[in-house]
Amino acid sequence: MNSIDATLLIWLNGFSGSIKVFDDLMRLIASDYLMPLVFSLSMFGLWFSGKTSSQRMTYQSTALIGISALSISNVVVWLINSLWNRPRPFLDHPDELNLLFYSPTDPSFPANPVAIGFAVAMAAWMVNRKFGLWLFAVASLFGFSRVYAGVFYPTDIVAGALVGIAVYGFTSYLRRALEPLVTMVVRLARGLSVG
Amino acid sequence: MSVNPSDVRNLFEIHYFLFAFLSSLGTLQIAVTSSGIRGLWLMPYRRVTRWLGFVCIITGILVFFGQPLYIDGPWAAGSVQADSTTREWGAASWDELAGARNVNDIHGGLDGVDQAIWFSLAAISAFAVSVVFGALSVKAITKELRVDAKLDDIDGLTGLVHSSYFHNLPISIRNFRLEARKFWRDGVRSADRWSLMKIISGSSTE
Numbered sequence A: 001m002n003s004i005d006a007t008l009l010i011w012l013n014g015f016s017g018s019i020k021v022f023d024d025l026m027r028l029i030a031s032d033y034l035m036p037l038v039f040s041l042s043m044f045g046l047w048f049s050g051k052t053s054s055q056r057m058t059y060q061s062t063a064l065i066g067i068s069a070l071s072i073s074n075v076v077v078w079l080i081n082s083l084w085n086r087p088r089p090f091l092d093h094p095d096e097l098n099l100l101f102y103s104p105t106d107p108s109f110p111a112n113p114v115a116i117g118f119a120v121a122m123a124a125w126m127v128n129r130k131f132g133l134w135l136f137a138v139a140s141l142f143g144f145s146r147v148y149a150g151v152f153y154p155t156d157i158v159a160g161a162l163v164g165i166a167v168y169g170f171t172s173y174l175r176r177a178l179e180p181l182v183t184m185v186v187r188l189a190r191g192l193s194v195g
Numbered sequence B: 001m002s003v004n005p006s007d008v009r010n011l012f013e014i015h016y017f018l019f020a021f022l023s024s025l026g027t028l029q030i031a032v033t034s035s036g037i038r039g040l041w042l043m044p045y046r047r048v049t050r051w052l053g054f055v056c057i058i059t060g061i062l063v064f065f066g067q068p069l070y071i072d073g074p075w076a077a078g079s080v081q082a083d084s085t086t087r088e089w090g091a092a093s094w095d096e097l098a099g100a101r102n103v104n105d106i107h108g109g110l111d112g113v114d115q116a117i118w119f120s121l122a123a124i125s126a127f128a129v130s131v132v133f134g135a136l137s138v139k140a141i142t143k144e145l146r147v148d149a150k151l152d153d154i155d156g157l158t159g160l161v162h163s164s165y166f167h168n169l170p171i172s173i174r175n176f177r178l179e180a181r182k183f184w185r186d187g188v189r190s191a192d193r194w195s196l197m198k199i200i201s202g203s204s205t206e
Helices: A001-014 A020-030 A033-048 A052-084 A113-125 A129-148 A154-177 A180-191 B005-035 B046-065 B092-099 B112-142 B165-194 B196-201
Strands: none
Touching: A001 A129, A001 A154, A020 A033, A020 A129, A020 B092, A033 A052, A033 A113, A033 A129, A033 B112, A052 A113, A052 A154, A052 A180, A113 A129, A113 A154, A129 A154, A129 B112, A154 A180, A180 B165, B005 B046, B005 B112, B112 B165
16 A cells, blocks of 8 residues: 555656746645635635525535644644654655655645645535535645655545544534534624624 | 854744745735725725736735845756755855755754744735725725624624624624633533532532
8 A cells, every 4th residue: 555655646746847837836725825815715714605694604504614624634643643654745755756846844644735725615604515626626636746846645634534524524523513503602792793 | 165054043033924825825816805804905906906916816926936145155056966964155146046945944944943034924914904904995995994793793704705804893793702701600510510529429400
């Protein structure tokens, strides 16, 4: 499995250096700032969307769950990292990879940025299938760019996606257990004319 | 060349705030024009406001990724030797812009917590700007601060469909207080009826 993983990574990363424009595009997408901001903005935009009061209430509750899932994903990834410190691929294969990104110092498995992307995409998908699919595509592209840049193995991306989806499921379950709290937050926001 | 990472971080914080602010403002405008929340429109016209939203987002991206970095830093990932610990620091060239922002947080990049804080501030600022311009937009349409006097009792964002934030806020607070009072009264009554003490002592009539 490890060798298939590494072979796939080396094959994908092997395309880097051929077309500079594509490499630059991948560097932009792989950035620590662009895609995470897109995920945050998607929840911010969702909060203010909805044409009716009840639809807005649903969107706002979902945005809260999405933001919570995003935060919990970070914790879950940190827990997994503390159990298994998988080295980054550029450390395992220094001569075979063309690194397009800085050298991250944290463990490789699972991919944290992908986990948060998938958690947010799941939240969006629950209330609007089209919007959710767009976010899944964006999160997948983010994961692909990180593999292309040589900082994650493909299995890190898959695991990150699974963590994001699972954490969203857990957060939704938690929401049902803590239901009055979510409604209270939304109601408080309405009291300040922002909800 | 040795440069303090805090110099890089300071520059990143300013640029990231502008990026997040403009993108939040743009996203907010697109969302409120599609949901018809007139009290937050930057302009009195839906189509113009929506286009302004797209312009804000693109400007934000250009501000962050499109400007050369004129201070010394580990603008490393534009090259094949992307390791900022070995790469020499220097001003990023136009050619390196795509990867210039890819800087590890230990070398001055912003970590997740920093980004969350700056994004929250930027989103609040974007909302505040929308509130002010929205009030002016509503005023431009109606010559007063609300559109329809019959809809005076609607609170929250639904109320902003018809009125400015400044007009709507006291209504929202009043409604919230009434609802909280009712919730508290009913809650206390139900707690009394179902109180654990009564159940334990067997004195409950339920």
